[in-house]
Amino acid sequence: MSDEIIQIETPFQFNEENKREFDELIGRYPVKEAAMLPTLHLAQRQEGYITPAVMKYVAELLELSVMKVKDVVTFYPMFFEEPVGKYVIRVCHTLPCALRDCKVVLDHLKEKLSTDVASETNLAKGTTDDGKFTLMKVECLASCDVAPVIMVNDDLYKNLTPEKVDEILEQLPN
């Protein structure tokens, strides 16, 4: 993928705050490339997902080819290349959570949000029509003592039951 082929409709740029944070970040590493993951996290927080424009911008900042950035973005599950809902719900389904009935929680969420579970290549499948939620399964969230657990954006919720899930969904601002 050379830079010319990507169609970029609106260019992307960091806002003031993120620019400042980026300037601080870049000084931490002897080579610019190493700032890749934190920079992509900043960009994703600002834009919601990693668009081609974001990749081009990050490539320019870090003096790399866009291909290099794309290469990294596709490797890591936490970077999205498609739009996702306002709330990303991650349901852990690895063994310790499975032993504590995470399936009940997942099924309840599926029914409640009337959506399927997103796959890494098809996030739209798990996104509600109103664009509020994206439901996905993830691997162990390192909280197996309080299983089953889910994460809603940055927050972890523990020891879940369908009732608790209802409460959580209700108190989320629109």
Add this chain to the structure above:
Amino acid sequence: MVQERRILYEHLDVPNINTFDVFRQYEGYTRFEKAIAEYQPEEIAQMVWDAGLKGRGGAGFSTGEKWSFVPRDIEPRYLCCNADESEPGTFSNRYVLEKNPHLLIEGILICCYAMGIETTYVYIRGEFTLGKKMLDTAIKEAYEQGYLGENVRDTGLNINIYSHPGAGAYICGEETGLIESLEGKRGQPRNKPPFPAVQGVFMKPTVVQNVETLCNLPFIVGNGVEWYTQMGPTYGDTRFDPPKADPNTGTKLYCISGDVNEPGVYELELGLTSTELIEVAGGLRGEEVKAVIPGGSSAPILTHYELDTRLDFTSLTLAKSMLGSGGIIVMNETRNIVDCLLNIMKFYAHESCGQCTPCRWGTPWVRDIVQRIADGEGRQTTITRPKFGVTESGRWGDTGETEEIYEDLDLLENVANNIANVDTMTWNTICVFGIAVSWPAVSYMRKFRPEFEAAIREGKLVTLPVAEATVPPEENYAYQQRFIPKEFADL
């Protein structure tokens, strides 16, 4: 009843221990001050070696020995703290980061002093948003108090710590995967050698150390080697004459989850048994223990015959398993082992980084076979064939008996052993993720073979009673340690 021995976790629940002022009231940073006031860097490294500290992140490699590989004449050197904690069943690092981040900083300071390191990166898994926030705040405080930055506490040392977020890939916990990821690339492990100690991040000598390992350092320095070595067993390896000391010293943050009444992190001296640990964790939820995974999902499973195996590095290696990350998952009599294996294989199939063909293709293949068995479509061939095994003459060969073939079970073992062979401990892959795949696959299948056979025979998952589901140790080579002689004894 076994008592908890809280050292790393002693002050974990003190309110506001995450702030500098409260941490300071509990001897915070005094151990680092003692280190720089009383010892030369080399002396600290020697103390860590003498204390017998073994890495808590997975491999259990002697920390002092690892440090001795670092060439001290190449500048700069780096420390990477591994806070990627993603091994299923492990959750002890998270609490350190969220509740007591200054302890980690103090551990890092001691390591930096001992190794002459100026820059540390703490690689935190991307999902630990709270942990990263708490650590960042603590780092900021430490800078303000002069424990980090230029000329730390007027000693002329320059030490910087930066936190670095991961982005959801399990393989970035492998030390060279972590290094690649830190350099801003895909987290694909490197071929070794060269080992990170010689050529790591930015091609410079790098110490990679788990959070828990680093948190042990303040206590080794503060209380001395003698105090530290009194905790946990030290064995004598009788392959050497005189027997070589094999220390399993210190405490371990055992993470226990699954079918126990009070899952959680319990800090105990190394060397207690599964039975004791289950008791500490509020007892079993259910009637009977069916299986215990002793060291995170990568570790070979233990059956109810092995519950008195001591959970330390040496004993578990001899039992053909491993302590790994200390994530202990308990399963009671209602669990189906085929189902459990399916869950774990889905995890590995998802997390393979894709560099090596045996791992990239083999892992989903193993998953598909287990899926097929779980769906009741496992393949069975009913011809009988000569049974190979140890013959009367003591050699490997045709035993003169016959056995019934379950095609899919043979295939499962074959595919898994071609990713990494669990009997010879050789792997056809770049990193030991391959072993982490074939270890559970083969051990579950060998030790709980009746349950796999039943699923194939009946065409559906059948949960057998514990006694029937488990292959007894006498009949099975799954249990035996073939290549390490058994004559280890207590010194």
